[in-house]
Amino acid sequence: MNYQQIREHANKFYDDKLNDGTTKIFIGSATCGISVGALEVAKAFDKELKKHDLPGEIIEVGCLGICFAEPLVYIMKQGNPTICYKNLTPEDASRIVYNYLIEDDPCFDLAIGTLEMKEGDIPYIPELEKFEKEERIILRYAGYIDPKEIKDYIALGGYEALDKALTMKKEEIIEEVKRSGLRGLGGAGFPVGTKWEACFRADGSPKYVICNGDEGDPGAFMDRVILESSPHQVIEGMAIAGYVLGSHQGYIYIRSEYPLAIERVNLALTQARECQLLGRNILGKGFDFDIKVFPGGGAFVCGESTALMYSIEGRRPMPRVRPPHSSEKGIFRKPTLLNNVKTFSCIPPILSKGSEWFSRIGTLRSKGTTVFALAGKIKESGLAEVRMGTTLKEVIYQIGGGVKEEKKLKAIQVGGPSGGCIPAQYIDTPVDFDSLKFLGSMMGSGGLIAVDEETCMVDIAKYFISFTQSESCGKCTFCRVGTKHLLLLLEEITKGEGTLDHIRLLKELSETIIEGSLCGLGQTAPNPILTTLRYFEEEYIAHVVEKRCPALVCHDLISYLIVYDKCQRSCEHCVLKCPAEAIHPDQKNIKIIDQTKCVKCGICLEVCPKEYRAVIKVSPKIVVSSESRIVA
Numbered sequence: 001m002n003y004q005q006i007r008e009h010a011n012k013f014y015d016d017k018l019n020d021g022t023t024k025i026f027i028g029s030a031t032c033g034i035s036v037g038a039l040e041v042a043k044a045f046d047k048e049l050k051k052h053d054l055p056g057e058i059i060e061v062g063c064l065g066i067c068f069a070e071p072l073v074y075i076m077k078q079g080n081p082t083i084c085y086k087n088l089t090p091e092d093a094s095r096i097v098y099n100y101l102i103e104d105d106p107c108f109d110l111a112i113g114t115l116e117m118k119e120g121d122i123p124y125i126p127e128l129e130k131f132e133k134e135e136r137i138i139l140r141y142a143g144y145i146d147p148k149e150i151k152d153y154i155a156l157g158g159y160e161a162l163d164k165a166l167t168m169k170k171e172e173i174i175e176e177v178k179r180s181g182l183r184g185l186g187g188a189g190f191p192v193g194t195k196w197e198a199c200f201r202a203d204g205s206p207k208y209v210i211c212n213g214d215e216g217d218p219g220a221f222m223d224r225v226i227l228e229s230s231p232h233q234v235i236e237g238m239a240i241a242g243y244v245l246g247s248h249q250g251y252i253y254i255r256s257e258y259p260l261a262i263e264r265v266n267l268a269l270t271q272a273r274e275c276q277l278l279g280r281n282i283l284g285k286g287f288d289f290d291i292k293v294f295p296g297g298g299a300f301v302c303g304e305s306t307a308l309m310y311s312i313e314g315r316r317p318m319p320r321v322r323p324p325h326s327s328e329k330g331i332f333r334k335p336t337l338l339n340n341v342k343t344f345s346c347i348p349p350i351l352s353k354g355s356e357w358f359s360r361i362g363t364l365r366s367k368g369t370t371v372f373a374l375a376g377k378i379k380e381s382g383l384a385e386v387r388m389g390t391t392l393k394e395v396i397y398q399i400g401g402g403v404k405e406e407k408k409l410k411a412i413q414v415g416g417p418s419g420g421c422i423p424a425q426y427i428d429t430p431v432d433f434d435s436l437k438f439l440g441s442m443m444g445s446g447g448l449i450a451v452d453e454e455t456c457m458v459d460i461a462k463y464f465i466s467f468t469q470s471e472s473c474g475k476c477t478f479c480r481v482g483t484k485h486l487l488l489l490l491e492e493i494t495k496g497e498g499t500l501d502h503i504r505l506l507k508e509l510s511e512t513i514i515e516g517s518l519c520g521l522g523q524t525a526p527n528p529i530l531t532t533l534r535y536f537e538e539e540y541i542a543h544v545v546e547k548r549c550p551a552l553v554c555h556d557l558i559s560y561l562i563v564y565d566k567c568q569r570s571c572e573h574c575v576l577k578c579p580a581e582a583i584h585p586d587q588k589n590i591k592i593i594d595q596t597k598c599v600k601c602g603i604c605l606e607v608c609p610k611e612y613r614a615v616i617k618v619s620p621k622i623v624v625s626s627e628s629r630i631v632a
Helices: 003-018 038-051 090-102 129-133 150-155 160-165 170-180 192-201 222-229 231-245 259-274 305-312 341-353 355-359 392-399 433-438 457-471 477-494 500-516 520-524 527-535 537-546 573-577 603-607 610-615
Strands: 023-028 056-061 073-076 083-085 111-114 116-118 122-124 208-213 249-255 290-296 336-340 369-376 382-387 409-414 420-423 447-452 558-562 583-585 591-594 616-620
Touching (some): 038 056, 073 090, 170 192, 208 231, 290 305, 382 392, 409 457, 420 527, 500 537, 527 537
Parallel strands (some): 208 336, 369 447
Antiparallel strands (some): 369 382
16 A cells, blocks of 8 residues: 555545544643543543533544643534633533533633644644744644544644655755754754764664653653654654665664653554554565664663663663764664654654755754743743744743743753753843853753742752762763762752852862763753852852852751741641641740741741731741741
8 A cells, every 4th residue: 555545544534533523522631631630531521421412522632732721622513613621620521511512602711712723734722822932843743633543643744754755865865854954852953964964874784763752851741742642753753764774673762751652652653564654665665664662761861872772782871982973883883873752753844845944944053943841930831842043031921921920030941950040131042052052051852941039049950960960870980979079069058058169169070070971961960050150159159158048948048937926826727737846835825936946847837827828937047046036
C-alpha cells in the first residue's frame, strides 16, 4: 500500500469520525490532565450519556498547553461552535450533559472560550490572548488529535514528509535542513543540518538514530507533552533522519518517570509498523528502519548525549571525553545522530513546507520556534510555543497571564538548573540562543520559571546547585567535589554563617568548575550562582554582612512574631498546632512565641484564622530572650 492509499483511508476514517452527526467530547488526557482527575471526568461524561441515552463519543486527546485549566474538555455539538471548558469535575459533567446537550444551555460559567482553527488546522482559543502570541509548529497537533490513533495524524498530513523524503536524494534533505537554519532544541543550539551532514559523511556502519527524551530539568515538561500528545511527529522525524544516514535502527530514550509517554510511543510504533511506515520496506520503497523505546534510569546526567548512549548499552551512564564526537563514534562506537524530541518534531514540517518557510520564522541566527514550560509564580502555567525573538515580557504577561497574586516580578529563571536567573529589568530581552547567552543564561531544555518579589535569590541558587550536585555522576573531580563545596558555601550563607570571603569563593570556584568539568552538567551547574551574584549581589551581602534575608525566606535568618494588639485572646489555634510547643499565653491570654524553641515551620501562620491572619508576622531575625512580643 502506498502513501496515497494510506492517506485516503485515514481521511475517510477522520471525516466519518467528526462528521457522523453525533456530539464529540474531547478530554485532555495527558499526564497533567490525568493528575487532576481527567479520567474520572471522562467516566462521568460516559455515564451521563448512557443515562440519558444520548448519541455521542468521548475522545481522549493530549495536552492543549493550558495546563492551568485541566481537566480540560471541549465539546463539538452539531450546529454549535466548539466550546472549551476548564477545571471540570465529575459533577460538572452531569450538569453539562443535561443543560447543554439536552436543554441547549452551554453553561458559559464553566467555559474558557470557543476552540477554533487557525490556518493549517492549528487549534486555538480566541478568548485567550496567549494563543494570539503563539506560533505552533511543534505543538500543532497537541491536544487536537487522539495520540492513540495513527489515522488522525495521517489525515492531517502526517507521514507526508517521510513519503516525500524517500523520493529525494539524501544530500538534498541535508541541504534543506541546513537552509532552514534549525538549531538543536535540546539546549545547546548546535546547527542541526551540520550535525546531520557530519554523521552522514562519517565512516563506519551501521549507523544509529537516537531521540533524547530524557527530560530531567525541574519545571520542564515539554518533551513529555509532545510524546504523549503527538508521538508520530517524532517518529516521522526520526525515520527521515534514518533514511538520510542509511540507518536501520533508532532509539527513543524516555525517562522512566514518564510511563504514559512510554506507553503511547510504544503504541504509536506498533501502529506505524502495521501501516508499513516503519519496519521493512517502508511504503514499498526499499528502506528498512525501526525504532525501539528505551526507558531511562532516572539520572539527570543521562540527558548528556554520551552518558545516554552508555545507558542504552547497559553501562554506567557517565560522559566520555570528546573528540571523537558521537557523529563519528557514538553508541556501540558507531556513527550516531542524536537530537531532542522537539528537534525531530520540526523535521516533518520543514520538508513539507520547505526550508524557506521555516527560515522566515524567528531571528537572524535563531530560526523557527521554541517551546517553554511556564512554571513558578505565574498565573497560567502550561506550555507555550513562540517564535524565536518573542520577548520574555510577552511570554510572562501575554501568554502566562502575569505573576500570581499581582506580585512584582523579580526574575525569570530560564533553562533549568543549567540556566541562569535574569532580573526583571531585562524583561524586554528577546528569546533566542544568543540573547539569553549574553545575559549569562541559556535556552536549555525550555523551562521558564517566574520568580516574584517574595523569593530569595540566594535560596534559589542553593536549590538548583543542590539538584545538580546530587545528579553529578561523580566522574569529574571539579563537578563532584566542586559543586559540593558550592552547596556548603550557600548553606552557610543562608544560615547567617557566611562572610564576604564566601562570596569571593563562590565566584572563583564557579569559574574553576566551568573550566574543568567534562560535560555540560558541570560546565553549566554554576550558572544560577553566577547570574544571581551578577544581578542580585546585594542580597548575598545582606545575608553575610547584615545577617538577614531581605525576602524573609531563609529560616535561620527570620523570626515569627505575634502582634500584641491584634491577637484574639480566646483563640488557641497556634498553641495547639505548634509542633515545637513554642507558643504559650501570658497572664492576659495573649500568645507569645518562644524564639529559642521556634523551628520556623510556619504552621502558626497557616492556622491563624483568616480574619486575624495579620496577627502573625514574619520579620528579619532578632536576637531576643526566650519570650518576645512585637507591637505592629
